[in-house]
Amino acid sequence: MSQSGGLPFAQDLPPQGGYQPIRYKRNLPARGPGGIAIFAGVTAICAYGFWRVGQGNLEQRELRREKAWSRIHLVPLLLAEADRDVYRREKAMVAREKEIMKDVPDWEAGKSVYNTKRYTPSSFVVL
Incomplete structure (x- = not known):
């Protein structure tokens, strides 16, 4: 049975020097840093x-620091403005008092209710 149909039988053999080695390892390129x-x-x-x-x-x-120094430098201006406002309000209050109490004899408008010569600011402001 070495022949089949009159043709010589040839066995399939590896090539001369053998097959190439099988690459089974992963060969991934290096990606990123x-x-x-x-x-x-x-x-x-x-x-x-x-x-x-x-x-x-x-x-x-x-x-x-700049904000603190600006406030420090503004304090005298703000105090002066407040003093002018208080003076204007007190003057207007005395004028209103004179107008209201003009018919009352021996009434002194703007006279302090305290028995002292020291300045005592009013504890509230009438608007």
């Missing part, structure tokens, strides 16, 4: 963020 590069990037971003926070803190400190 390595771990050290990622760590260095995160460290750089955090360092920049902390630097910006420090700069913002310095700016806020300077703004608070």
